[in-house]
Amino acid sequence: DQQVKQNSPSLSVQEGRISILNCDYTNSMFDYFLWYKKYPAEGPTFLISISSIKDKNEDGRFTVFLNKSAKHLSLHIVPSQPGDSAVYFCAVRGGGGSNYKLTFGKGTLLTVNP
Amino acid sequence: KAGVTQTPRYLIKTRGQQVTLSCSPISGHRSVSWYQQTPGQGLQFLFEYFSETQRNKGNFPGRFSGRQFSNSRSEMNVSTLELGDSALYLCASSLRAHLTETQYFGPGTRLLVL
Numbered sequence: 001d002q003q004v005k006q007n008s009p010s011l012s013v014q015e016g017r018i019s020i021l022n023c024d025y026t027n028s029m030f031d032y033f034l035w036y037k038k039y040p041a042e043g044p045t046f047l048i049s050i051s052s053i054k055d056k057n058e059d060g061r062f063t064v065f066l067n068k069s070a071k072h073l074s075l076h077i078v079p080s081q082p083g084d085s086a087v088y089f090c091a092v093r094g095g096g097g098s099n100y101k102l103t104f105g106k107g108t109l110l111t112v113n114p
Numbered sequence: 115k116a117g118v119t120q121t122p123r124y125l126i127k128t129r130g131q132q133v134t135l136s137c138s139p140i141s142g143h144r145s146v147s148w149y150q151q152t153p154g155q156g157l158q159f160l161f162e163y164f165s166e167t168q169r170n171k172g173n174f175p176g177r178f179s180g181r182q183f184s185n186s187r188s189e190m191n192v193s194t195l196e197l198g199d200s201a202l203y204l205c206a207s208s209l210r211a212h213l214t215e216t217q218y219f220g221p222g223t224r225l226l227v228l
Contacts, residue, residue: 032213032214034214041221042219042221043118043204043206043219043220043221043222044157044204044206044219045219046216046217046218049214049216051214089156089157091157093212093213093214095170099170099171100162100169100170100212100213101159101170101171101172101173101213102147102159102172102213103159104156104157104158104159105156106156107156107157
């Protein structure tokens with residue numbers, strides 16, 4: 001039973017346009033949400049995060065939106081660049097006290113075409 | 115500043131054996147988390163260590179264990195290896211615990227169980 005779903009295995013966009021990556025989760029008790037990107041043969045790289053008390057966080061070209069009522073998280077990349085081509089994972093933090101854990105989506109492969 | 119290093123990078127073991135993987139975090143980072151990545155299950159959180167204590171734990175059996183030393187280096191041990199343990203094992207380090215800090219991932223150890 002997947003608690004975190006990235007329903008699009010892949011996404012292709014043109015350079016300069018907006019990339020929107022989506023993530024749905026099931027548990028309203030998740031309190032922290034993160035995005036990572038991963039290039040082949042490398043470990044994931046942290047991109048941006050948001051806590052459950054916010055609905056938007058921006059960092060340069062990257063903006064994360066959190067819709068708690070819909071249990072939906074999205075990452076917007078504007079403008080998209082060819083170097084953004086990678087697999088993007090969303091992750092959510094659940095638990096509490098001394099028993100937190102991160103749960104990851106299966107990832108979305110973003111291809112930005114020049 | 116040197117990044118997260120993991121040794122060995124590749125490992126081949128047979129069923130029933132045990133294996134120990136090592137992770138050296140970024141200097142000054144006190145939290146080390148371990149993850150398993152497989153094609154079928156994606157990226158899954160194993161556990162987090164901070165100041166030599168396991169702080170958070172995912173849903174893996176007791177065959178998976180770890181420890182952290184006073185210099186923050188961490189080891190992960192898998193006993194009685196099963197074929198399904200074949201995976202890329204990633205560690206990540208961060209300044210503080212509880213998984214909301216920016217985590218920096220190592221390149222991973224690829225384990226093949228025959």
